[in-house]
Every structure is written in structure tokens, then in C-alpha cells.
Amino acid sequence: MFDFEKDVELVHGDTPRFLRERKRMIKEQVVARDVNDPFVLAAMEAVPRHRFVHERMEEAAYDDSPLPIGENQTISQPFIVAYMTAALELRGTERILEVGAGSGYQAAVLAEIVDRVYTVEISEDLVIEVALRLKRMGHDNIEVRYGDGYLGWPEKAPFDGIVVTAAPDHIPESLVEQLRIGGRMVIPVGQKEQELLLVTKLEDGSYKKESRIPVRFVPMIRQTEKNN
Numbered sequence: 001m002f003d004f005e006k007d008v009e010l011v012h013g014d015t016p017r018f019l020r021e022r023k024r025m026i027k028e029q030v031v032a033r034d035v036n037d038p039f040v041l042a043a044m045e046a047v048p049r050h051r052f053v054h055e056r057m058e059e060a061a062y063d064d065s066p067l068p069i070g071e072n073q074t075i076s077q078p079f080i081v082a083y084m085t086a087a088l089e090l091r092g093t094e095r096i097l098e099v100g101a102g103s104g105y106q107a108a109v110l111a112e113i114v115d116r117v118y119t120v121e122i123s124e125d126l127v128i129e130v131a132l133r134l135k136r137m138g139h140d141n142i143e144v145r146y147g148d149g150y151l152g153w154p155e156k157a158p159f160d161g162i163v164v165t166a167a168p169d170h171i172p173e174s175l176v177e178q179l180r181i182g183g184r185m186v187i188p189v190g191q192k193e194q195e196l197l198l199v200t201k202l203e204d205g206s207y208k209k210e211s212r213i214p215v216r217f218v219p220m221i222r223q224t225e226k227n228n
């Protein structure tokens with residue numbers, strides 16, 4: 001039998017049921033934990049998270065957890081995406097760098113809010129997949145690059161904000177350099193478990209850092225390690 005909730009396509013594989021699940025995700029996982037930035041909430045409602053996971057994982061796309069995206073990598077828990085995006089305090093005109101494109105979900109959420117998103121991915125398999133996915137979904141303000149995000153994307157710097165979604169064991173100097181004065185970077189730093197740091201670049205080129213919440217990200221891979 002025809003099921004309106006499941007079988008009607010709103011746009012690009014979105015359905016009324018998935019939209020409802022997204023609204024519930026935002027209420028129960030994001031707003032309930034005090035992330036209230038209206039830009040972030042609207043972006044998370046607009047981006048169909050189930051389109052960023054494998055089809056057989058679709059049903060779990062709105063759960064309160066990270067999900068596998070292949071290559072031993074995961075798409076972050078919705079709350080963490082919301083928290084990191086909100087920490088940048090976006091107003092809509094920014095140019096943002098993301099390190100670790102993964103599934104493209106975080107980039108898509110950012111791209112709903114800001115002018116332009118640059119995202120770097122080190123996995124050859126994932127980078128092809130994510131570039132195709134974002135293009136197919138019509139995100140024409142996201143540029144994807146294959147490479148070591150540890151080095152940032154100097155040609156496109158300075159950035160108003162940087163989101164790092166794999167964990168290095170210290171703050172990469174090159175990323176601080178590519179941040180504009182007053183710009184903010186959210187970055188998980190540490191080994192197995194990390195603290196999410198909010199880094200703000202100061203007038204004199206140095207930075208201040210604040211520890212926000214404990215998080216668990218996959219480690220950041222260095223190109224040099226990969227080639228060895």
C-alpha cells in the first residue's frame with residue numbers, strides 16, 4: 001500500500017517521515033542540551049542526514065550517536081555537529097575551512113549557514129564519494145580538496161572559522177596561521193579521548209584557547225605517516 005510518510009519524496013530522497021525525525025532529533029538531542037543558535041537549528045533541519053550514510057544505515061541516521069561511513073571513519077553524533085557549528089558563532093557571511101570532510105554532513109550543515117565552505121579530506125576513497133554526494137545534492141558553495149588537512153588550505157586563507165573533525169595531538173600551527181584575526185577554530189585535541197578546544201586568534205597573531213567538552217574523534221592522520 002502507498003505510504004505517504006515513507007513513499008512521498010519531498011526533494012532528493014527526503015520524506016515527511018525523515019523530516020519529522022529530524023525535527024525530533026533537533027528538539028531532543030540539540031535544544032535539550034542547550035544549543036539554541038537559530039542558524040544551526042535551521043541548517044540541521046534543512047540537511048537530510050540520512051543521505052550522508054549508507055542506505056542500510058538510513059534508519060539510524062537520526063539516532064543520538066555517531067555512525068560508520070566506511071574506511072573506519074564515522075559521521076559525528078548530531079549534537080556534536082550542532083555544538084561545533086554553534087561554537088563558531090556564525091552570522092552568515094563567513095568562509096569556513098573544515099578538516100576531515102568524511103561523509104560531507106558537517107560541511108553541508110555549515111554551507112546552509114555561511115557563504116563558502118572549503119573542506120579537506122585525506123582518504124582517497126572518501127574524497128571521491130563526498131565530492132560526488134555534495135555535488136549531486138546541489139551544494140555549490142562547498143569546495144572539496146584531497147590532501148592533508150593538517151596543512152590547511154593556504155590558497156584560500158584566511159578563514160573566518162575552522163572546524164577540525166579528526167583529532168590531532170596538538171593544535172596545528174598552520175591552521176592558526178590560516179585563521180583571520182578574531183576568527184574561531186573548534187578542534188578536538190588529544191589521544192584516545194580529547195577535549196574540544198575553542199581557539200580564538202588574537203590581534204598579535206597568537207591565540208587563546210578554552211576547553212569546552214570531552215569528545216571522541218578518530219585520530220588525525222598525517223600524510224607523512226600514511227606514505228611510510
Ligand code: SAH
Nearest residue numbers: 100102103105106122148149165166220221
Ligand atoms: N566531518 C565528517 C566526519 C569526519 S570523520 C562528517 O561530517 O561526516 C574524520 C575524517 O577526517 C575522516 O574522513 C578522515 O579520513 C579524515 N581525516 C583524518 N586525518 C585527516 C587529515 N590529516 N586531513 C584531512 N582529513 C583527515
